[in-house]
Amino acid sequence: MKTLGIETSCDETAIAIYDSEDGIMGESTYSQMEMHAEYGGVVPELASRDHCLKIVNVLKDALGNNSIDDIDRIAYTSGPGLLGALLIGESFAQGLSTALDIPLLSINHLEGHLMSPMMEFPEIKMPFICLLVSGGHSMIVDVKEKGNYEIIGQSQDDAVGEAFDKVAKLLDLPYPGGPHIEKLALEGNPNAYDFPRPMIHSNNLDMSLSGLKTAVLYTVQKIKDLDQSKKADIAASFQKAVTDLLVVKIKKAVEETNRKDVIIAGGVAANKFIRNEFKKFEDSLDIKVYYPDLKYCGDNAAMIAFVGSMMITPKEPTIKSKVRARWPLNELKE
Secondary structure, three states, rough: OOEEEEEEOOOOEEEEEEOOEEEEEEEEEEEEEHHOOOOOOOOOHHHHHHHHHHHHHHHHHHOOOHHHHHHEEEEEEEEEEOHHHHHHHHHHHHHHHHHHHHOOOEEEEHHHHHHHHHHHHOOOOOOOOEEOOOOEEEEEEEEEEEEEEEEEEEEEEOOOOHHHHHHHHHHOOOOOOOHHHHHOOOOOOOOOOOOOOOOOOOOOEEOHHHHHHHHHHHHHHOOOOOOOHHHHHHHHHHHHHHHHHHHHHHHHHHHHOOOOOOEEEEEHHHHHHHHHHHHHHHHOOOOOEEEHHHHHOOOOOOHHHHHHHHHOOOOOOOOOOOOOOOOOHOOOOO
């Protein structure tokens, strides 16, 4: 069975084909990152317009030598995300579904991230713990079974990726900030500044990043000559503070749930420093830590097609819009 996945929740126009027997048959992603970098963040209206301009060519690239007539079902991201961007993907998916007379499946973007490593590592079995960290979301999820997800911890303010972007701006680094912070941190001393780790000793699994971000702001304001060396030290110290917080929370989550598999997913999962720190405590906790391939850490259609392939075919077709800017994981229904 071949599932075509469509992802337009933010600033990536992505389409992929997943075969239940052969895996990914084709995929294509167009990133608007360069366009939005000029504004220091994603501009929703520009994102929607660009999805309109690029989605047909992205489909052609993803299909390659595959025939559109061989597609058995279509899965698309219907939330959470930017409403206008999501509507472009949904309209395109509805048009294809109607033209090809095949089922249409509405997919939660966050569920795609939760399941993405299973696409690459078939040995992963539910239940497992997932740390989902991106520009818009930071949460610890107990993945009990397909469609049964419990958020056991989350950021009370900024998402991790959002904090990286804001600190990058303080250091005059380009958007998106994550990769630039990581690169600059390689030149710095992670112990140069003792930044706070908010909520690291709390009794729950929730997190906070706003206090850390503010501490970086005050540090930058106090430095008269903010040269490259000092910027590198700040980047390295900030990155370490974030990682320390995440590691402590996941250790606590493993102890509380007794899960043996831990998945780190989302755009921030591409950070190599964070990956290495998590790998260090695999043996001591008797767990296995998994990450998606770097190209599947950010928004992509492969994960949407994969989740779609796992779902039951709807009994009746519908053209009613299912787009939701906010769609919590605990509201998912098969």
